[in-house]
Amino acid sequence: MARQIDFSSITLKLKTFYSKQKRCPSYSELQNLLGYRSKGGVSVLIPHLIKKGLLRRDSTGRLLPTPILQGGIKWLGFVQAGFPSPAEEELLDTLTLDEFLIKKPNATYIVKVSGDSMIDEGIKEGDLVLVERGRQAQHGDIVIAQVDGQWTMKYFEKKNGKVTLRAANKRYPDIEPKRELVIGGVVVANVRKYK
Numbered sequence: 001m002a003r004q005i006d007f008s009s010i011t012l013k014l015k016t017f018y019s020k021q022k023r024c025p026s027y028s029e030l031q032n033l034l035g036y037r038s039k040g041g042v043s044v045l046i047p048h049l050i051k052k053g054l055l056r057r058d059s060t061g062r063l064l065p066t067p068i069l070q071g072g073i074k075w076l077g078f079v080q081a082g083f084p085s086p087a088e089e090e091l092l093d094t095l096t097l098d099e100f101l102i103k104k105p106n107a108t109y110i111v112k113v114s115g116d117s118m119i120d121e122g123i124k125e126g127d128l129v130l131v132e133r134g135r136q137a138q139h140g141d142i143v144i145a146q147v148d149g150q151w152t153m154k155y156f157e158k159k160n161g162k163v164t165l166r167a168a169n170k171r172y173p174d175i176e177p178k179r180e181l182v183i184g185g186v187v188v189a190n191v192r193k194y195k
Contacts, residue, residue, distance in 0.1 A: 140155060146184060
């Protein structure tokens with residue numbers, strides 16, 4: 001007789017495992033976690049978990065979590081930022097902010113903004129910015145840089161081989177490195193909590 005699959009119980013167990021371990025369980029761990037007698041039973045279960053959207057596979061076949069396990073937030077659609085339009089709630093998917101904002105998790109870090117030199121770009125004091133290390137800074141990127149021993153966040157501008165760091169606030173002068181310039185990363189996102 002085929003075993004009845006209790007997806008709500010499995011979902012809860014997988015979410016709990018993922019929240020503690022930040023990874024998917026192995027076949028052995030799934031066997032213990034779900035009370036299966038063999039890995040064979042787990043291998044039969046996996047396609048059902050993939051179909052339900054609890055797990056997915058990467059190009060090598062490795063099991064990966066989906067936003068359901070990662071605690072994703074429901075993505076209900078789009079909102080008109082111009083003139084009002086009729087509201088319709090439609091669940092498009094679930095999405096984690098990490099998944100949306102971060103392309104390279106191992107190369108990304110967060111810093112909290114102090115000061116108002118990037119205010120005209122919409123980056124305010126207290127905001128969190130996500131910064132990607134190892135990315136080649138391009139003209140116009142916002143970068144975290146160490147200039148002559150001091151860290152700052154500014155626009156990166158390069159003209160005729162000369163680098164200038166420019167604020168997004170007219171009160172601040174441009175910075176031209178005198179001795180040293182180290183790019184700590186390129187800003188890829190800005191996060192602000194309103195309440």
